[in-house]
Amino acid sequence: MSYMKRFAGLVCAVAAIVFFASCSKDKESGSLSFNSPAVFLSAGQTVTVGFKSVNLQNLSVTNKPTGWAEPTIDVAAQTLTITAPATFDDDEVRTGSLVLAGTPKGGSSVSATLFVGVVESKDLSGKPANSYIVSKPDHNYLISAMHRGDIMAVLPASVDVVWQSKSGLIQYTELREDGKVSFYVxxxxxxxxxxxxxxAVIGAYxxxxxxxWSWHIWAVNYDPEKTENQVVFNGxxxxxxxxxxxxxDNSTAEKILASYGLYYQxxxxxxxxxxxxxxxxxxxSASMYNGGGSRVYMKTEVSSAEAGTMDYAVRNPLTFIVGVSGSEYDWLWSAHSDDLWGDTKTVNDPCPYGxxxxxAAAFNDLSIVGAPAAGDADKFGWTLGENGNESLFIGAGRRIYRHTQENDTQGGGSIQNFYPTPIDKQVRSSALYNQPWVGYYWTTGTVAGTQSSAFYFWFDKADPANSGVQNxxxxxRANGMQVRCVKVE
Known part of the structure; x- marks a missing residue:
C-alpha cells in the first residue's frame, strides 16, 4: 500500500512538472528600447522618435511630464510622436520622463524610459577643441565627433562618458547621425x-x-571671454x-578644493x-564615475615601448603613465618631442577653443604680492603680480612623475604637495612636508628635449624672507601639473 502511495505521489509530481513546463512554453520574453536616450524640443514642436519592440503587446504610455499631450503610438512603424506644450503654466514642467510599456504573452510588463525636454541647444561643433566650456544650465550641447585635434577619417561608432566628477553630471550622451555628439547638463x-x-571626459569609440579620441567637458559658471575673468601678464x-x-578662491577649505583644477602630463x-x-x-584622487553612475578609477602604467606612446596615451585617458630612467622620466618612452605643446595651438593642446x-614668457617677473608671513602658508595660495596686474594662484602641488622605487608600484601618479627642503635645514615630518605650499604650472617652454620648463612658486614657512617665484x-615631463591658458593671438 505504501508503495502504491509513493508511486501515485511520483506520478503527480511528474505531471506537475510536465504541466509547469507546458505552461512556461506559453510565456514569452519581450524587450523594449528607444532609439535615442533623450529628445530635445522647442515649445510647441512635434517630433517622432523610433523605438524597438520585440514580442510585446498592449503598448501604452504609462507616464509623461505634467502638462504634456498624450503621445501617439504607431505600433506598425514603431514610432512615438511627441508634442511639447506651446506654453507652460505654473504646474507644468519643461522636462521629464516619458515611459512606454508593453507586455509579452503571459509575461510581466516591460518598459523603456525617454527623457523629453523643452530646452535650448548650443552647438559648439564650429569651435572644435580638445576641451569645451559649458556654462548654461538645462542645455543640450553639441560637439563635433569628427574633431580629433585634426579631422577624423571616419565617424566613430559610439560615444560614452569615460569619467565625470559627479554622477549624472553629463547625461543622455549620444552620437547623432550628423556626426555630432549630443549631451545634456x-x-x-x-x-x-x-x-x-x-x-568630465567623453570618449569616442x-x-x-x-x-x-576623447574630449574634456568643463561645466562651470565662468566665462573666460569676459575681461574681468582674465589677467594680463607680460602682454x-x-x-x-x-x-x-x-x-x-582660498578663503575656505571648500573653495580651495574647487580651485585646484585638473592635472596634466x-x-x-x-x-x-x-x-x-x-x-x-x-x-x-577625488571620486569619478562613468556614464552609468558606477565608480571608475585612475590607473598607472610604467612607460615602456608599448605603453609610452602617443597612441597608447590617446586610447587610455584614465591612465597616468609613470616615467622611469629608461624613458628619461618622460611619459613617452622614446618619441620625445618639444612640439606636443607650442606657441601656436597644437593637436594635443588641452585648452578650449581660442x-x-x-x-614661459607669460610668467616672467611675477612676484608674490605683499610680504608673506608664516601663517600665509595655511591659505594654500598666493596672489602673484606683474606690472600692477594680479591673480591668485593655488598651491596645488603635482602628481608624482615616478614610483618611489622603479621596481615597485608606490607613489607614481599620486598627488604630492610640498615645498623644497634644502639639505642643510631640518628634515620635516611627512605630515608637514606634504602640505600644499608649492604651485607647479606647466608652460609650453622646453629644455634639452626631455625636460620641460615649468613655472612654479613656493613658500617656505620656516624662512618666509627667502620665499619666491621661479620660472x-x-x-x-611625466609630472602631472596645473595649466593656465592664454588667448590665441
Missing amino acids: GADSDDEKKIKEGN DAGGTLI YAMMNRNLGALAN WGRKDPFIGPSSYNAANGA WRVAP NTPQR
Whole structure:
C-alpha cells in the first residue's frame, strides 16, 4: 500500500512538472528600447522618435511630464510622436520622463524610459577643441565627433562618458547621425540659474569598442571671454583660474578644493582629476564615475615601448603613465618631442577653443604680492603680480612623475604637495612636508628635449624672507601639473 502511495505521489509530481513546463512554453520574453536616450524640443514642436519592440503587446504610455499631450503610438512603424506644450503654466514642467510599456504573452510588463525636454541647444561643433566650456544650465550641447585635434577619417561608432566628477553630471550622451555628439547638463540643485558644475571626459569609440579620441567637458559658471575673468601678464591675456577649476578662491577649505583644477602630463591633452580633500593629505584622487553612475578609477602604467606612446596615451585617458630612467622620466618612452605643446595651438593642446597653454614668457617677473608671513602658508595660495596686474594662484602641488622605487608600484601618479627642503635645514615630518605650499604650472617652454620648463612658486614657512617665484625651471615631463591658458593671438 505504501508503495502504491509513493508511486501515485511520483506520478503527480511528474505531471506537475510536465504541466509547469507546458505552461512556461506559453510565456514569452519581450524587450523594449528607444532609439535615442533623450529628445530635445522647442515649445510647441512635434517630433517622432523610433523605438524597438520585440514580442510585446498592449503598448501604452504609462507616464509623461505634467502638462504634456498624450503621445501617439504607431505600433506598425514603431514610432512615438511627441508634442511639447506651446506654453507652460505654473504646474507644468519643461522636462521629464516619458515611459512606454508593453507586455509579452503571459509575461510581466516591460518598459523603456525617454527623457523629453523643452530646452535650448548650443552647438559648439564650429569651435572644435580638445576641451569645451559649458556654462548654461538645462542645455543640450553639441560637439563635433569628427574633431580629433585634426579631422577624423571616419565617424566613430559610439560615444560614452569615460569619467565625470559627479554622477549624472553629463547625461543622455549620444552620437547623432550628423556626426555630432549630443549631451545634456542640468542645473545646480541649489540655484536653477546656474549650471551643475564639474569636469568630465567623453570618449569616442570605434566599432570594436576601442577608444580613439576623447574630449574634456568643463561645466562651470565662468566665462573666460569676459575681461574681468582674465589677467594680463607680460602682454598675454590669461584665464584667472586653472584649467578645470570651479573657483579661484582660498578663503575656505571648500573653495580651495574647487580651485585646484585638473592635472596634466606635459604634451598630453587629457586631464587627471584633482585630490579628494582640500589639503591632499593622503594623495588620493577625488571620486569619478562613468556614464552609468558606477565608480571608475585612475590607473598607472610604467612607460615602456608599448605603453609610452602617443597612441597608447590617446586610447587610455584614465591612465597616468609613470616615467622611469629608461624613458628619461618622460611619459613617452622614446618619441620625445618639444612640439606636443607650442606657441601656436597644437593637436594635443588641452585648452578650449581660442586658448592655448601659456608660454614661459607669460610668467616672467611675477612676484608674490605683499610680504608673506608664516601663517600665509595655511591659505594654500598666493596672489602673484606683474606690472600692477594680479591673480591668485593655488598651491596645488603635482602628481608624482615616478614610483618611489622603479621596481615597485608606490607613489607614481599620486598627488604630492610640498615645498623644497634644502639639505642643510631640518628634515620635516611627512605630515608637514606634504602640505600644499608649492604651485607647479606647466608652460609650453622646453629644455634639452626631455625636460620641460615649468613655472612654479613656493613658500617656505620656516624662512618666509627667502620665499619666491621661479620660472623656466626644468621639471620631468611625466609630472602631472596645473595649466593656465592664454588667448590665441
